[in-house]
Amino acid sequence: MRKSIAIDMDQVLANFYKKLCKTVNENFGTNYTDEEFIAGTRRDLPEEQTKKLYEYMNEPDFFRDLEILDADAIDVVQKLQENYDIFIATAAMEVPGSFNAKYDWLQRYFPFINKQNIVFCGTKSVIHTDYLIDDSPYQLEVFKGTGILYSMPYNQSTEGFIRMNNWKEIEVYFQEQLVK
């Protein structure tokens, strides 16, 4: 029986925080590096800046030009699709302005993924797949299948999930599952 894998977008496929860091620096006169922004700064922004950032994120093109987080992701997802049902599951409901840019981004980088397998949701407790690859400990906790934590500076203290550092590791892991 083919197993199914749901894959998160931001900070698993797309480099969301790189764009967010650039947006902060350009608009708030700061000079954060991507590394310091992702590791902590993003949580410590003044409330007013966070509110303003949601406005930027809600602009129809914000999510359109995100970079691929790991260039291997495209090849690996395409290979995994030979043996697994691949779904994309992205939390988009708090940023409705992002719907079309996220959809177009997937068509651009992952055109081989069946459109019927794209899911824009809120909580991932509603996702019915065997695996979920996500950077968010919260989403993995509410998910009912096997959680794969995509390692990020802000989730280093999280335990209880299989941790993956890049898409090559993910490829190896899921190849091993096939022969188990």
Next chain:
Amino acid sequence: MRKSIAIDMDQVLANFYKKLCKTVNENFGTNYTDEEFIAGTRRDLPEEQTKKLYEYMNEPDFFRDLEILDADAIDVVQKLQENYDIFIATAAMEVPGSFNAKYDWLQRYFPFINKQNIVFCGTKSVIHTDYLIDDSPYQLEVFKGTGILYSMPYNQSTEGFIRMNNWKEIEVYFQEQLVK
């Protein structure tokens, strides 16, 4: 343990085919009644008209002014929310132009539904809830929980699911489940 219910939008909450029939009549010089359109005509349109209809449906406002299918739906969904986790699960991926209008329509008629519980998907095989209320036999077949068929002229021959004719019936059914 609270059970969860996923609810489809088109032809369960929103009167999609009424708008589609009106669109056909206005653009193709026909004079179909809603009843004959929904019962059969919609499937027999010339390919060129069907193609054109997808263009209309993809316009950003097409889904914005759909009528409520059954006025009781609003009250019943609100009441069900006291005892069930309510999700909205709508197949939207083939009509990406509909995302924002569908989202705004839900905010207008069902503002009490948690945004985190809204799902835009393709196939509903990916939906993890106890129940799914849907007019589509195909979606109910791939869904893994208990399927509730919202009765429509085009699904009269479908068997194997609990059939509901309106939202008052749905209210009674789910009240009964609570005391079982």
